[in-house]
Amino acid sequence: MNAPAASLATAPAKAESFDCRQAFADELMTIAKADPRIVAVCNDSVGSSNLNAFQKAFPDRLINVGIAEQNMVGVAAGLANGGFVPFVCCASPFLTGRALEQIKADVAYNNYHVVLCGMSPGMSYGELGPTHHSIEDLSWLRAITDLSIVVPADPNQTRAAVRWAVDSGLPSFLRIGRFKVPSVSTEGDAFAYGRVDRIRDGSDVTLVATGVMVSRALAAAELLGARGISARVLNVSTIKPLDEAEIIAAARETRGIVTAEEAMVEGGLGAAVSQVVVRHAPVLMRLLGVRGFAPTGDTGFLLDHFGLNAEGIAAAALEIAG
Amino acid sequence: MLADIARAVRRSVVRTIDAARAGHIGGDLSVTDILTTLFFSVLDVDAAAPLKPERDRFILSKGHCAAALYSVLALRGFIPEEELATFMQPLSRLNGHPNRRKIPGVEANTGPLGHGLPIGVGSAVASKLSGTGWRTFVVLGDGELQEGSNWEAAMAAGHRKLDNLCAIVDRNRLQQGARTEDTNALDPLADKWTSFGWETIELDGHDHAALHAAFTAPSAGKPRAIIANTLKGKGVSFIEDRVEWHHKVPSAEQVVIALEELSA
């Protein structure tokens, strides 16, 4: 699945890039200062979740259970029962993989207001390998009833999503990216829960992306524009519940849809979009994502390896609208 | 001499991490004497026949210390020494955590903590069921013992009196972000293993003779837990017993000093 497309022009120069972890930690601190219900729960992950400042400011409100993710999620459910709003901060592969049943039974089925924060998701841990890649998380969690799934694409969206997670009162999963990406949203209107954002209009083909793939979809739209193809770009920051109207509009108004996610194609964003498309307006689709256990390599190398870059997205779009 | 081999392993760990500019140096250096003693004086394994059915099984449950395991496997002839320079490079066999599909001598793809001991229990049961008689050794981090899965496995092994199973705890008292006893205390650790039905031996985890004696002592009719008291970062003065060196990478100057200290 290496990206072909030697014929495509190269992507535009890189804008300034940010990872979302600091925005996440800053917003959590700001809210925690005003709201004593906020507690952080973690698994020997104070540093990797950027919680050092939180620990310093609120030593009693940081519950580090040690390397014990199943216990961590159960403890969070109990804290929610006791009136607190726990932010569970843990590397996404271990949070979602190890504690999956606790997420289903203790959090979602109980309907406890726990905010599960999947840190360093997708291919963030590149060369640490498949045990550390959190690429099944979207598939696993989409199957859990009453759990909202939010994937901010940049720091603005991250801050807004943290505020939403507190105000909503809902059990939720926030996927907090680590790979540096440029901004794709505006500060005033960064994120609305359940809304898909049309961040570029177009009429030939639609590129639907989430998280770190959003800026790459925008770059792909530039490449396609240079070939005379008008690509619409949708940023899906709420994967569940999915904004069906915007997906149906894309299916009706353009010739087909390419989805791109830093996750397995079996069950994540592409699968969610497909489920809407086949019911309402069947069109050709291409689903880009991770396939199989990755070889050794850093994050950038692996994203390229799986065709998760501007050239790969553009090439898939050309198959539909070329 | 095991001491010479262990020194070579430590030097290899430093060079491998230097080349990759990544790795878990503290835990690699603390576990080195345990791995060296096992691979060079205890385990019945053969680099020429890495899958021979009656081989002893070794599982590095604290899989983040892959650089130490790869170094030992290289010195023991399972992989070429030159290959260590490819650690974590694109398309290398030497991923940040060991992969049995690619590396001979690796029995389990560890990395998420708390998986090695349950697999070890299964391997010990298989040895008995098949009547083959191999022994199974599992190396665990002490922070790793906070995972409940270890205690499920410990209970099963005690219940089944798996005297062909040996768990070694690299008791360096540090985990990723802090000291174990400040995070989620493990002590009294020996009592825990004993109460789960294990024979428990506590020793200096850098003493090759003591390690060898504990690995080869006659069966006590139950599984054996060895609590190996170690120093995280053992052998490099500025790394020893410092939590910030869990996965910090030494600078070029620090690499020179480290290699100097390790050649003494």
Ligand SMILES: Cc1ncc(C[n+]2csc(CCOP(=O)(O)OP(=O)(O)O)c2C)c(N)n1
């Ligand atoms: C299930 C799981 N949770 C968290 C981690 C992240 N992690 C990697 S190493 C480590 C600390 C391990 O400490 P310890 O077992 O004491 O190993 P050592 O100090 O010997 O390196 C942590 C938390 C992991 N690899 N797996």
